[in-house]
Amino acid sequence: MNLARxxxxxxxxxxYAITRTLMFRGDFFIWALVELFWMTVNVLMVSVIYxxxxxxxxxxxxxxxxxxxxxxxxxxxxxxxxxxxxxEMGRNIRSGYFDFFIAQPGNVxxxxxxxxxxxxxxxxxxxxxxxxxxxxxxxGLHPGALDIALYALLVVCGVIxxxxxxxxxxxxxxxxxxxxxxxxxxxxxxxxxxxxxxxFRGAANVAFVWILPMVLVSNAPASxxxxxxxxxxxxxxxxxxxxxxxxxxxxxxxxxxxxxxxxS
Numbered sequence: 001m002n003l004a005r006x007x008x009x010x011x012x013x014x015x016y017a018i019t020r021t022l023m024f025r026g027d028f029f030i031w032a033l034v035e036l037f038w039m040t041v042n043v044l045m046v047s048v049i050y051x052x053x054x055x056x057x058x059x060x061x062x063x064x065x066x067x068x069x070x071x072x073x074x075x076x077x078x079x080x081x082x083x084x085x086x087x088e089m090g091r092n093i094r095s096g097y098f099d100f101f102i103a104q105p106g107n108v109x110x111x112x113x114x115x116x117x118x119x120x121x122x123x124x125x126x127x128x129x130x131x132x133x134x135x136x137x138x139x140g141l142h143p144g145a146l147d148i149a150l151y152a153l154l155v156v157c158g159v160i161x162x163x164x165x166x167x168x169x170x171x172x173x174x175x176x177x178x179x180x181x182x183x184x185x186x187x188x189x190x191x192x193x194x195x196x197x198x199x200f201r202g203a204a205n206v207a208f209v210w211i212l213p214m215v216l217v218s219n220a221p222a223s224x225x226x227x228x229x230x231x232x233x234x235x236x237x238x239x240x241x242x243x244x245x246x247x248x249x250x251x252x253x254x255x256x257x258x259x260x261x262x263x264s
Contacts, residue, residue, distance in 0.1 A: 009106065010114055017117035032120035035079075039072055039127060042194065057199040062138040063226060064196070069131035071194040071218040074158040076128050078166070080121035081159075085113050086166050090173040098259060109252050113167060136225060143225050150229060151221045157241040158193075158217035164248040165189060165214070174255030193218040213240055 021028045046068055050061040059067065089112050092098040101112045136143070143151070169186045189212060197209050197219045209215045220237045223230065 066135035073128035076125035084116040093173040154221035164244040
């Protein structure tokens with residue numbers, strides 16, 4: 001695969017998305033404010049909880065703020081770079097418009113999941129990053145360059161795993177008439193990413209921390225800032241990221257072979 005060529009394709013799509021945003025500024029500001037309101041509600045909820053307790057599953061208020069900020073940062077990147085394209089994929093499969101991507105000279109999965117960009121989510125990623133920085137300062141943390149680099153790496157891994165889960169929730173549209181109920185399951189799973197993994201015990205720990213690592217991918221970068229480099233944790237997250245991406249590619253291309261185009 002020619003990476004430079006795909007980078008140019010993505011850059012062209014990004015320019016189009018930004019141009020469209022400038023044409024419809026009202027939509028941009030409304031959706032940016034809606035996301036900002038949702039983020040504010042999450043932060044206020046943490047503040048309310050910690051007004052009545054000092055710790056939750058061993059996490060103090062600003063440790064939890066750092067975790068919530070990390071989770072929101074991962075989700076804002078997912079929403080900004082991939083959400084619109086992936087969410088429309090199920091509808092495109094059902095309508096036959098998916099033919100457009102198959103006809104393009106390139107990797108279908110890349111083209112179908114990166115065509116659109118949401119600048120409003122990317123702008124709010126700065127708010128999430130500011131919450132992480134603020135929480136780290138309140139905790140008196142002074143992470144070194146290695147800690148910051150590992151945090152960034154684990155955030156990228158988190159985005160990739162969220163991407164994989166979302167694509168896998170949409171992919172059943174290749175086999176069944178409507179996958180809307182399955183598509184909505186992503187939101188349920190993503191809610192767990194803002195919780196500390198110490199809060200999960202027994203079967204819940206196995207299911208939502210290790211099998212469906214939605215909790216782990218936000219906890220891992222936060223723990224790196226709080227406690228420093230953990231080789232086993234970083235290795236595990238990178239390993240499961242590669243595994244989930246491989247499974248997603250295989251499942252997507254199996255579904256692609258089942259696709260019936262609008263012309264068939």
